Amino acid sequence: MRKRQRMTTPLALLAVMALVVACNGNGNGEEATAEAQEGDEITVWIMQPGSDEIEQLLEGYTEEFEEETGATVNLQFVPWAQAHDQFTTAIAAGETPDVAEMGTTWTAEFGDLGVFRSQEEPIADDDYVEAVVESGRLEGEALGLPWYAGARTLIYRSDVFDDLGIEPPATWDEFMEVGETIQNETDLFPFALNTSVHQYLPMVWHAGGEIAEEVEPGQWEARINEAEGVEAFDFYASLLRDHEFAPSGALNWNAGDARAAFFNDEAAMLIGLGIDISISEAENPDLEGNIGVAPNPEGPGGDNSPFAGGSHLVVFEDSEAPQTAQAFAEFLLEAERVSEFAEALGFFPGTIDGIEAMDLDDNQQALADALTEARTYPPHPAWGGFEGEELFVNAIQEIMQGSDAQEVLDRVAERMNEGFAD
Amino acid sequence: MTDLQRSASRAPTAGTAPGRRRPSGGGGRSWRQRFDNQLLPGLFLAPSALFIFGLTVWPVLQTFRMSFTSADLRSLMTGEYEFIGLENFVNIATDSHLRVVFLQTAIFGIACVLATMVLGMSVALLLNTRLRGHTMLGVLVMLPWAVPAVAGSIVWQWMFHDQYGIINWALASIGMVGFDGFPWFNNRYTAFFAIGMVVVWQGFPFVALCLLAGLKSVSGEVLEAAKIDGAGPWQTVRLIIMPILKPLILVLVVISTIWNFKIFDQVYVMTRGGPARATEVLAITTWREAFTQHDFGLAAALAVAMFVILAVITALYLWLIRDDEEFE
Numbered sequence: 001m002r003k004r005q006r007m008t009t010p011l012a013l014l015a016v017m018a019l020v021v022a023c024n025g026n027g028n029g030e031e032a033t034a035e036a037q038e039g040d041e042i043t044v045w046i047m048q049p050g051s052d053e054i055e056q057l058l059e060g061y062t063e064e065f066e067e068e069t070g071a072t073v074n075l076q077f078v079p080w081a082q083a084h085d086q087f088t089t090a091i092a093a094g095e096t097p098d099v100a101e102m103g104t105t106w107t108a109e110f111g112d113l114g115v116f117r118s119q120e121e122p123i124a125d126d127d128y129v130e131a132v133v134e135s136g137r138l139e140g141e142a143l144g145l146p147w148y149a150g151a152r153t154l155i156y157r158s159d160v161f162d163d164l165g166i167e168p169p170a171t172w173d174e175f176m177e178v179g180e181t182i183q184n185e186t187d188l189f190p191f192a193l194n195t196s197v198h199q200y201l202p203m204v205w206h207a208g209g210e211i212a213e214e215v216e217p218g219q220w221e222a223r224i225n226e227a228e229g230v231e232a233f234d235f236y237a238s239l240l241r242d243h244e245f246a247p248s249g250a251l252n253w254n255a256g257d258a259r260a261a262f263f264n265d266e267a268a269m270l271i272g273l274g275i276d277i278s279i280s281e282a283e284n285p286d287l288e289g290n291i292g293v294a295p296n297p298e299g300p301g302g303d304n305s306p307f308a309g310g311s312h313l314v315v316f317e318d319s320e321a322p323q324t325a326q327a328f329a330e331f332l333l334e335a336e337r338v339s340e341f342a343e344a345l346g347f348f349p350g351t352i353d354g355i356e357a358m359d360l361d362d363n364q365q366a367l368a369d370a371l372t373e374a375r376t377y378p379p380h381p382a383w384g385g386f387e388g389e390e391l392f393v394n395a396i397q398e399i400m401q402g403s404d405a406q407e408v409l410d411r412v413a414e415r416m417n418e419g420f421a422d
Numbered sequence: 423m424t425d426l427q428r429s430a431s432r433a434p435t436a437g438t439a440p441g442r443r444r445p446s447g448g449g450g451r452s453w454r455q456r457f458d459n460q461l462l463p464g465l466f467l468a469p470s471a472l473f474i475f476g477l478t479v480w481p482v483l484q485t486f487r488m489s490f491t492s493a494d495l496r497s498l499m500t501g502e503y504e505f506i507g508l509e510n511f512v513n514i515a516t517d518s519h520l521r522v523v524f525l526q527t528a529i530f531g532i533a534c535v536l537a538t539m540v541l542g543m544s545v546a547l548l549l550n551t552r553l554r555g556h557t558m559l560g561v562l563v564m565l566p567w568a569v570p571a572v573a574g575s576i577v578w579q580w581m582f583h584d585q586y587g588i589i590n591w592a593l594a595s596i597g598m599v600g601f602d603g604f605p606w607f608n609n610r611y612t613a614f615f616a617i618g619m620v621v622v623w624q625g626f627p628f629v630a631l632c633l634l635a636g637l638k639s640v641s642g643e644v645l646e647a648a649k650i651d652g653a654g655p656w657q658t659v660r661l662i663i664m665p666i667l668k669p670l671i672l673v674l675v676v677i678s679t680i681w682n683f684k685i686f687d688q689v690y691v692m693t694r695g696g697p698a699r700a701t702e703v704l705a706i707t708t709w710r711e712a713f714t715q716h717d718f719g720l721a722a723a724l725a726v727a728m729f730v731i732l733a734v735i736t737a738l739y740l741w742l743i744r745d746d747e748e749f750e
Contacts, residue, residue, distance in 0.1 A: 084713070084714070088495060088713055088716065091498075091499060092499065113495060115499075247603050248584070248608060249583075249585060249603060249604075249605035249607070251608045251697055252605065252608060252696065252697055260585075260586075261585065264585075264586075266585070385714060385715055388710075388714025388715065389710060389714045390694070390714075393696070394696070394698040394699055397696065398698045401698070
C-alpha cells in the first residue's frame, strides 16, 4: 500500500524518497502539542536508518500526525554519507526543509548561519542527556532538540575473555596486558581498531587533557597538542604501529570495517555503540550471549568519559509553516515515540526519563550508564569542518605511519585555531 | 553558431537580388525578407541558445567570478561576496599540498591514459581477428562500460579489501603469501594502483570499440599487399595499421586525458583522498574545499585551474579533429 507524494522543492527531487507506507498506524495514543495548522505542508529530512522496519516506524508516526492535524508531511530519507553535502547545497540555495534530523556535531556548524529556529522554551538540563543538550547549543542558544544518542564504550567477546580467564581492562595498562594475552593465546586480533574520530579523541580526555577549551565565552583554543593529547594519539596509534593489535589494513578501516572484523570472529575487542552489538548478533548468531560491555579503560588522567553522539531535530527558520514544523518535531519527541524509535535504532532517547523507562539488559544498562556520563566535542561552528576535512583522521593515520605525534598535532592545533578564529 | 551566422548572412544576397530590378516600392518587402532571413533564424535559435548559456556559460562565469572572492556558505546565502583578487590563485601556487595534488593528478591521469590505450588497442586487435566467439567476447568486453562508476568502484573496493578481498585471496593462493591481508589502501602507490585498475577497467571498452571501428575501416587490400610483401603480424600493426589509425588514436588519447583528469567517483568511493590526503586528485580537493570546508572561493579557483588545463587539452583536441577532416 504505497502512495506517491508530491515533492515541493527542486532539491527534494535529489532526495531519494518520497514514498509513504500507509499501513503502520499503531496508534500510540498520545496527543501532539498540536499547534499544527490544517492544510499546511511540511518537508522533513530524516537520516536513512538503514532498515525498512525503522523507516516504516517513522512513516507510521508521520501518518499519525497527518491524521491528527490535517497537515501534510513529505517525509524524505537522506543517507548519512550525503547528508552534509545536501544540507550545504540546500542552505546555499535557500531551499531548506522545514524539519530535519541533524548530526549533533553539525548543529553548531549550520546553526551559526542562522538557519535554525531558536528553541524558545528553555531546555531543562536535568531532563536530557547533558552531552546532547550541550552540542545542540550555540553560545547559550538552544537550536537542536535532543532526539537520540549513544555513547561508545568497550565491547568485548565475553566467551574469549572467560576462556582466557581475564577481565575486561579497566586501565590503558591493563588494556595492553589483555591485548597481549589475546595476541599470544588466541588467533584473534586483540582490538578491531579504526580511524574514526570517536575512537581516539575521547582518549585525550582519558589522558587528562582537553581537545579544546573555551577561554572566553564563544572563544575557543586548541589544547590537543599539549602533552596529554600527544600521549593519547600516540597511544592509540601505537596499538597498530608498534603492537599490531589489528591487521595493518585497519589504518583505513571505518567503524563498519571494524565491526565486521569483530563479528567475523577476527577481533576480540571493539569500541562501539549498542547498534554494533545488535548488528553483530544479527550477522553472526553464534555471538549471541558472548558479547560483553565494559566502561572505557581509564587513561593516565584517571578519566574514561565516552563520547556521546547522536541526533538533534531542528526546525528551519525559513519554514513557511513554522507552527506545524515545530509541532511535528515535538510530536516525534514525545516520550513513547522517542523511546520506541531510539530502541529500534539501537540508541537511547535523548531524555533521562526515556532511558529510565526502558527495560534494559546488562549490556544495555552499561551502555546507558556510559551515556549519562558522556561528554561531547566543543560545540563550535568550525567543528563540523574539522570532521569534514578529516583533520583528526589524517593526523592519526600519519602518526600510525610513523610521523611524530607532537609535530602532527601542532599542525592540527594550528588548523583548529584558524577555524576557531574565523 | 558561426556556421549558422555565415549561412544566414549569405542567404539575403541571393534573396534580395530580384528586388533590385524593381527600384520603386520594394522597401517593405525587402525589410520583411531581411527579417525572415537574418533575424528569424536567430529568434528560433534564441530559446535553446539561452538554455545552453544558462546551463554552461553562466555557471562557468560564476565560477570565475567566485574564484576571486572569499566566498563561504554565508556569502552563498546572502549573495554578498568579498573580492580578494588573486589570493586564491596565489594560495594554489604556493601551497605545497596543492602542488602535490596537481602533480599526482597529472601523473595518475597520464598513466591511466597509457594503460587504457594499450589495453583498448590489444582488445580491439583481438576482436578484429576472426576468433571463434568473438561476438560474445565483444559483448563481454563492453560490460564494464555499462556499470555505473560508483557501483563499479564499490565492487573493486571490496575486491581489494585487505581482509575479505578476492584479490589478496587469489594472490596468496597462487603462492604470493605476502599478499595475505595486504593493505592496498595504506600507501599512496598501491592505492593509486587499485584506483587506476578501476579507471582503466571502465575506460578501455570505449577505446576498444572506437579502435575496432577504425580497424574495420582498414582496407583488406592494404593488409593483403603487406602480407604478400612479407610483413609479419607485428610489422603489420606497427607499419600499416598504426599509421592509418593515427588520427583516431590521437583523438582517443585526448578524450581519455580529459576524462582521467576529472576523475572523482572512483577516488571518492575507494579512498576519499586518504590515507592522510595521500590520494587526493584535483576534483577531490575541489569537492573537499567546497563541501567540507565551505571555502567556495578556493574551490572555485581550483575548478578554474582545472578548467584552464582541460580547455588547453580540448583546444588540442579540436585542432586534431580539424586536421583529421583535412586528412580525409
